[in-house]
Amino acid sequence: MTQTIAGLLPQEIQTHGQRFRQMIEQVEANEAQQAAKRVDPLINATPKQRKYILDLATQVPAEIQFSMTTWMNSQPGPLDRKQIHNLIERLKARRVFTKPAEVPADRYALRVDGVVHFYKVERPTVGKYAGRVFVKAQAGDELLPIRGAGAQIVLEQIAVDVEAAYNLYRDELDRCRRCTRTLTDEVSRAAHLGPDCRAIIAAEGL
Ligand SMILES: [Zn+2]
Numbered sequence: 001m002t003q004t005i006a007g008l009l010p011q012e013i014q015t016h017g018q019r020f021r022q023m024i025e026q027v028e029a030n031e032a033q034q035a036a037k038r039v040d041p042l043i044n045a046t047p048k049q050r051k052y053i054l055d056l057a058t059q060v061p062a063e064i065q066f067s068m069t070t071w072m073n074s075q076p077g078p079l080d081r082k083q084i085h086n087l088i089e090r091l092k093a094r095r096v097f098t099k100p101a102e103v104p105a106d107r108y109a110l111r112v113d114g115v116v117h118f119y120k121v122e123r124p125t126v127g128k129y130a131g132r133v134f135v136k137a138q139a140g141d142e143l144l145p146i147r148g149a150g151a152q153i154v155l156e157q158i159a160v161d162v163e164a165a166y167n168l169y170r171d172e173l174d175r176c177r178r179c180t181r182t183l184t185d186e187v188s189r190a191a192h193l194g195p196d197c198r199a200i201i202a203a204e205g206l
Pocket of ligand 1: 176177178179180181193194196197
């Protein structure tokens with residue numbers, strides 16, 4: 001039962017070749033199986049949760065986006081409600097804000113629970129307040145200072161998307177069609193009339 005080396009080699013190579021082929025087939029079969037099983041991982045999320053997750057995903061670093069996606073796709077099925085909740089918390093914790101210190105002096109608006117709020121960010125460059133940041137809420141033509149933590153929250157929210165806040169201000173700010181006064185509150189903007197002019201028109205209508 002002696003085998004020559006020459007007789008052994010082709011056998012070895014063949015065995016290796018078979019093993020390699022089987023290995024490839026196995027990997028391909030697994031991939032096909034995974035692809036067939038792959039369903040929307042967020043199928044159990046509410047539309048609001050889905051939108052929030054997609055928004056949050058744009059606010060985290062790319063590597064976090066990548067690892068979260070990999071994690072979602074590695075789950076045996078769609079995420080359950082607890083996993084969705086955890087995903088939201090994990091994304092929230094990894095958000096990167098533009099530093100509030102970087103919000104340029106300008107006018108901005110934020111939509112909070114469907115209501116648009118108007119702001120002015122001031123950054124004096126001269127005088128005793130030079131270098132400081134001031135946030136004011138705009139009500140009509142009036143500017144009301146917001147101090148401390150409130151100002152910080154507004155700056156942080158603007159910093160999430162400075163361009164969007166800038167555009168929202170321009171899109172939503174309105175003027176009274178009767179007296180051209182600036183309109184900021186929801187009712188006045190919907191009517192394109194300020195409260196005084198609404199009252200006058202109502203009185204004239206009587
Ligand atoms: Zn008016």
